Each structure stands twice: as structure tokens, then as C-alpha cells.
Amino acid sequence: GQQVMQIPQYQHVQEGEDFTTYCNSSTTLSNIQWYKQRPGGHPVFLIQLVKSGEVKKQKRLTFQFGEAKKNSSLHITATQTTDVGTYFCAGLTSGTYKYIFGTGTRLKVLA
Amino acid sequence: GAVVSQHPSRVICKSGTSVKIECRSLDFQATTMFWYRQFPKQSLMLMATSNEGSKATYEQGVEKDKFLINHASLTLSTLTVTSAHPEDSSFYICSARGGQDPFYEQYFGPGTRLTVT
Secondary structure (H helix, E strand, C coil): CCEEECCEEEEEEEEECEEEEEECCCCCEEEEEEECCCCCEEEEEEECCCCCCCEEEEEEEEECCCCCCEEEEEEEEECHHCCCEEEEEEEEEECCCCCEEEECEEEEECC | CEEEECCCEEEEECCCCCCEEEEEECCCEEEEEEEECCCCCCEEEEEEECCEEEEEECCCCCCCCCCCEEEEECCCCEEECCCCCCCHHHEEEEEECCCCCCCEEEEEEECCEECCC
């Protein structure tokens, strides 16, 4: 079945360092969404990417959708302690109605 | 953004009993609701999709007789875990979408932590 993998699984960074998580799908996606889940919390929607090669920015966060629409990345510039949490991508395969969540990347930011 | 609530937030039940979890969209009509299960430090696994007024669609490997889903109105979906066992202990999260179009954003509830003793 369809799989959506994320790397790395864990990342510890010093505050101020950059962070990137990569999302890779075994199948071509119609679109991709990114979520952040704080410890003990629920996933919160960050952004949706639809077009091949699309790049979107939200303050220190940059999201990219690959040209082949099979991978995506989230880059955080100059991490802060508030960035702590698990970042999930969720991909929608053409012809389906449901999102498959990636395995997640847990980010820890050391002050 | 839109608000989705879940009740209860935590529940402890004895093995063999049934537990009902409610998911409500508070300020929008949810045509479609999703139920996920999340084990500690793992990803969200989709259990089933429910559209208002119709039977839920279950993912492969999810027992429909064990996890009963009812989406009776545009603002409420319920998940009943029947004859619960300790291995059913998990974090159950619902999400709601305002339209059939999967490009619509889905909003997550705060989750329900179920512990079966």
C-alpha cells in the first residue's frame, strides 16, 4: 500500500540552528499538507501544497513540494524553543479522498 | 480556524465494557469526519471515514464490529469501542472537513486518551 516516510525520525538542534524534515511518498500525490503536533496535543494544520515545485513560506518556515509531487520538505530557519513538537506531512493520492500521514519527525530544540 | 471538540478527553474503562467517544464540529458543518488512532510516539493511523448520513468506510484491518462509527448529523460523529481490551488503549483523534472535496482543510479535535484496564 501507499507509504509516506519522513526523515529524520528525531532531530535535536541548538536554538538558533536550522532544521529540515523530508517527506517521501511511494506514489504521486495530488497535494500534501503539513501538521505540527505539540507534546500531548493534537495535530494543527500548517499549510497545504498543491502544485509541482511549489514553495510557500510562513515566517521562519519554508515548505516545498517536489517537481514529481512525490516528496516535500519543511525547513525552519533559526529554530526557537516554541518549534518543539512532531511535524507530520500528510499526502493525498490522486483518486482517493483520504490523507496518509507520514511517520513524523520529532524536533527538540535545546536552549 | 474552525473548532472541533472531542468528549471525553480521557477515559478509563474495564476490559469488556464499551466506550463512546464524541466528535463535534462547533462552528461549521462537517460533511466528512475521520477517525484516527495514534500510539505513543507514532504517526496517525486512519481508522475510518464517515460521511454524514451514510455508513462509515473502514480502513483495512480495522474491525467494523468493534469500532462502531455513527455520523448522524453534520456536526456530530461518534466512535464506540465495543468490548474493549487493553490493546485498544490508545489516543483516538477525530478530524472534520467542511466539504467532500479532499482539498478542504481538515480540523482535528483534541483527542481522547483511552485506557483499558
